[in-house]
Amino acid sequence: MRVYNFSAGPSMLPLEVLQSAQRDMLDYNNSGMSVTEMSHRSSYYDEIHTECKALLRELLSINDKYEILLLQGGASSQFEAVPLNLLKKGRADYIVSGNFSNKAYKEAIKYGDIRLAGSSKDANFTFIPKNCEIRDDIDYLHICHNNTIFGTRYTELPKCNCPIVCDMSSSILSQEINVDDYGVIYAGAQKNLAPAGLTLVIVRRDLITNGMDICPTMMKWITQSQTESLYNTPPAFAIYMAMLNLRHIKKNGGIKSMQAYNEEKAGLLYNYIDNSDFYSNHVNVPDRSMMNVPFVTPNTDLDKKFVKLAAEAGFVSLKGHRLAGGMRASIYNSMPREGIVSLIEFMKSFESENK
Numbered sequence: 001m002r003v004y005n006f007s008a009g010p011s012m013l014p015l016e017v018l019q020s021a022q023r024d025m026l027d028y029n030n031s032g033m034s035v036t037e038m039s040h041r042s043s044y045y046d047e048i049h050t051e052c053k054a055l056l057r058e059l060l061s062i063n064d065k066y067e068i069l070l071l072q073g074g075a076s077s078q079f080e081a082v083p084l085n086l087l088k089k090g091r092a093d094y095i096v097s098g099n100f101s102n103k104a105y106k107e108a109i110k111y112g113d114i115r116l117a118g119s120s121k122d123a124n125f126t127f128i129p130k131n132c133e134i135r136d137d138i139d140y141l142h143i144c145h146n147n148t149i150f151g152t153r154y155t156e157l158p159k160c161n162c163p164i165v166c167d168m169s170s171s172i173l174s175q176e177i178n179v180d181d182y183g184v185i186y187a188g189a190q191k192n193l194a195p196a197g198l199t200l201v202i203v204r205r206d207l208i209t210n211g212m213d214i215c216p217t218m219m220k221w222i223t224q225s226q227t228e229s230l231y232n233t234p235p236a237f238a239i240y241m242a243m244l245n246l247r248h249i250k251k252n253g254g255i256k257s258m259q260a261y262n263e264e265k266a267g268l269l270y271n272y273i274d275n276s277d278f279y280s281n282h283v284n285v286p287d288r289s290m291m292n293v294p295f296v297t298p299n300t301d302l303d304k305k306f307v308k309l310a311a312e313a314g315f316v317s318l319k320g321h322r323l324a325g326g327m328r329a330s331i332y333n334s335m336p337r338e339g340i341v342s343l344i345e346f347m348k349s350f351e352s353e354n355k
């Protein structure tokens with residue numbers, strides 16, 4: 001039996017995508033082998049690589065000013081790659097709206113004059129810092145679009161005179177974005193795009209230079225851009241799965257449809273929580289994430305009981321992150337509406353039995 005998997009990542013993929021991969025597993029496209037076995041220099045793989053990038057370009061309306069890189073190392077490796085590639089004047093500002101942007105900030109301070117322009121740490125990251133003063137003479141501003149652990153999201157970008165570098169690991173492909181608003185977008189794939197192993201970087205071509213002298217060859221975006229992300233062995237199977245998932249998104253109406261679906265799903269869950277006097281969500285309402293919905297019951301014992309009984313009922317990975325406690329429902333693109341409706345039914349019955 002397949003469960004409703006509310007994991008923050010790696011997370012659910014569409015059943016249709018998994019079934020396609022299953023069909024292809026032993027013999028991809030009459031090649032007589034699996035994608036996991038084939039050379040990344042073969043014509044079979046070349047088609048996958050090219051289609052994956054083309055679909056990303058099409059679905060996210062990425063124009064020619066931007067390069068698409070398909071890398072390894074996770075979003076965490078970009079915490080270092082960003083300063084190593086972008087610091088020229090040696091200065092950058094960071095807004096810390098959660099655990100991952102804090103990690104990005106901590107990596108960057110090793111490499112230059114890095115200033116904290118805003119933080120919601122003192123409020124346990126329950127809101128997105130606003131009206132931050134961004135310096136004028138800096139190489140970039142770094143933000144994290146969606147805070148996976150604490151469940152907040154940017155709805156308006158900070159105003160600044162420099163490129164915005166944005167970690168979109170937990171929101172990429174979930175809503176329409178204007179890529180031109182950003183200098184760099186990066187994302188670990190394991191939430192809305194593909195299995196773990198692939199890291200997507202969308203970078204404005206004029207920002208691709210040799211970077212800092214100490215930047216390792218593998219971390220240089222220029223290395224990967226000059227070789228079409230084939231400098232070394234790419235995460236071929238994850239890229240193939242991304243291609244299947246992107247085809248699926250396209251077939252289902254593209255990002256606009258994904259956004260409408262995600263708004264509806266998140267709306268159902270928040271609406272239920274807001275109208276309950278048993279469950280609550282502590283995030284500043286306008287900053288609420290559409291992808292990660294943290295919530296609590298009246299006490300931590302009940303939280304534990306909830307997570308246990310929910311798992312037994314087929315709603316798995318609802319335990320909140322250790323830094324946030326309580327529960328968290330990660331409801332990425334692939335979580336079906338029925339998953340939310342069934343979860344709400346379970347929440348109702350848990351409430352009536354434990355009130």
Ligand SMILES: Cc1ncc(COP(=O)(O)O)c(C=O)c1O
Pocket residue numbers: 008009073074075076077100144146147148149167168169170188189
């Ligand atoms: C917003 C955000 N940034 C960065 C990361 C780290 O990603 P990775 O595990 O791919 O390094 C995560 C992982 O959950 C995340 O949610």
